[in-house]
Amino acid sequence: MCEKTHTMVQRGQKVVINTYGRLPMAIVKGKGTTVWDIEGKQYLDFVTGLAVSSLGHSHPAVVEAIQKQAEEILHTSNLYWIPNQIALAEKLVEHSFADQVFFCNSGAEANEAAIKIARKYAKEHYSEDKYEILTLVNSFHGRTLATLTATGQTKYQKGYAPLPEGFTYVPINDLAQLEEKMSPQVAAVMLEPIQGEGGVFPLEVEFLAKARQLCDDYGALLIFDEIQVGLGRTGKLFAYEWSNVAPDIMTLAKALGGGVPIGVMLAKENVAATFKPGDHASTFGGNPLATAVGCAVMDVLTEEGFLENVQKRAQYFKQELQKLADKYQTGTEIRGQGFILGWPLDRLGAEIVEGAREKGLLINFVGGKALRFLPPLNVSYQEIDEAITILDQIFAECW
Numbered sequence: 001m002c003e004k005t006h007t008m009v010q011r012g013q014k015v016v017i018n019t020y021g022r023l024p025m026a027i028v029k030g031k032g033t034t035v036w037d038i039e040g041k042q043y044l045d046f047v048t049g050l051a052v053s054s055l056g057h058s059h060p061a062v063v064e065a066i067q068k069q070a071e072e073i074l075h076t077s078n079l080y081w082i083p084n085q086i087a088l089a090e091k092l093v094e095h096s097f098a099d100q101v102f103f104c105n106s107g108a109e110a111n112e113a114a115i116k117i118a119r120k121y122a123k124e125h126y127s128e129d130k131y132e133i134l135t136l137v138n139s140f141h142g143r144t145l146a147t148l149t150a151t152g153q154t155k156y157q158k159g160y161a162p163l164p165e166g167f168t169y170v171p172i173n174d175l176a177q178l179e180e181k182m183s184p185q186v187a188a189v190m191l192e193p194i195q196g197e198g199g200v201f202p203l204e205v206e207f208l209a210k211a212r213q214l215c216d217d218y219g220a221l222l223i224f225d226e227i228q229v230g231l232g233r234t235g236k237l238f239a240y241e242w243s244n245v246a247p248d249i250m251t252l253a254k255a256l257g258g259g260v261p262i263g264v265m266l267a268k269e270n271v272a273a274t275f276k277p278g279d280h281a282s283t284f285g286g287n288p289l290a291t292a293v294g295c296a297v298m299d300v301l302t303e304e305g306f307l308e309n310v311q312k313r314a315q316y317f318k319q320e321l322q323k324l325a326d327k328y329q330t331g332t333e334i335r336g337q338g339f340i341l342g343w344p345l346d347r348l349g350a351e352i353v354e355g356a357r358e359k360g361l362l363i364n365f366v367g368g369k370a371l372r373f374l375p376p377l378n379v380s381y382q383e384i385d386e387a388i389t390i391l392d393q394i395f396a397e398c399w
Helices: 003-015 059-070 083-094 108-123 146-148 175-181 203-220 287-300 308-326 349-358 381-398
Strands: 027-030 034-037 042-045 102-105 132-135 168-169 186-191 221-225 247-252 263-269 335-337 340-344 364-366 371-372
Touching: 027 042, 042 381, 059 203, 059 287, 083 102, 083 263, 083 287, 102 108, 108 132, 108 146, 108 186, 108 247, 108 263, 168 175, 175 203, 186 203, 203 221, 247 287, 287 308, 308 381, 349 364, 349 371, 349 381
Parallel strands: 132 168, 132 186, 186 221, 221 247
Antiparallel strands: 027 034, 034 042, 102 263, 247 263, 335 340, 340 371, 364 371
16 A cells, blocks of 8 residues: 555544445546546546446536536525526426426435335325335345335344334345235335346346336335436436336436435325425535536436437447456356446455456445446446456456
């Protein structure tokens, strides 16, 4: 470890609570797909802040929006109407199933809002005992107590009992179990169209369609958590568009702010009407800065041809990854869609991540199950080829 990094790590360990297994590095500059650490070393960033910097680093539209808004006003609170918030809500409604939007600051907060509104809707329209939320085994929905409980992974819940009641887990793509667990007490079914933190597991269209049908049959709401897979990550603006199965509620965060914290919950009008003044709130939610950037991001994502190019480059990347998987006989198929791809491995995941980092490529290994690739949506073919070359070298050395 170099001197600057060593000093920085020592300082951090003294004053920052140890909630992350951090790599011994600090990224201090970024441009496009390239980032530089505190020592000046250059990397290709195929993590993008966990699917946040989807337009790459220092994108001109994002930079301009931040600079312009910073000169005007940063915060007013939701005691007043916020023009940028209205403009961003209009863009999201125009391009989705939804009619109205609630703004907050993170994915966990967006999911918390979705859980609250689903339960309140069920009680108002059905009965007091209709509050159960079905989620999936291996899912990830956030770190608040409610979203942690919605997360179908016990390792994240350990030590926090008693957890909120009313959450039940169904195995991914298990139609029989989904049907068995549905009941008149279920208020909502909450799904990620592609499980991200769980190891990049896509949900089958048949499973999504069955969830929609069962929700309709039992008077439950269908919630799609698109915090990681929404906003172009799969090659369409929203992942649900691939299945033609529309939810009643959808949550977004990560990429919408281009690096500025933002979260949103979108809902159909009949569901949105459940929330009245005082039922839910967020001091910073949808502030002028975050929503100005959100508008700029949406404008780029909806430019003619942008998402079509994402699909083409992503398909190329997936094919090249599969060639490597076949070459080194890892016995696995590359999972995912668009630029959320997982390479399942049963060994050496951490070693491959570290070897790639040493050679100038940032990736991560999720759930002890798969290498995950989340490059910027505007990554070039040349940068994809560079990443493939590095991965080829790493596997040649250690597989």
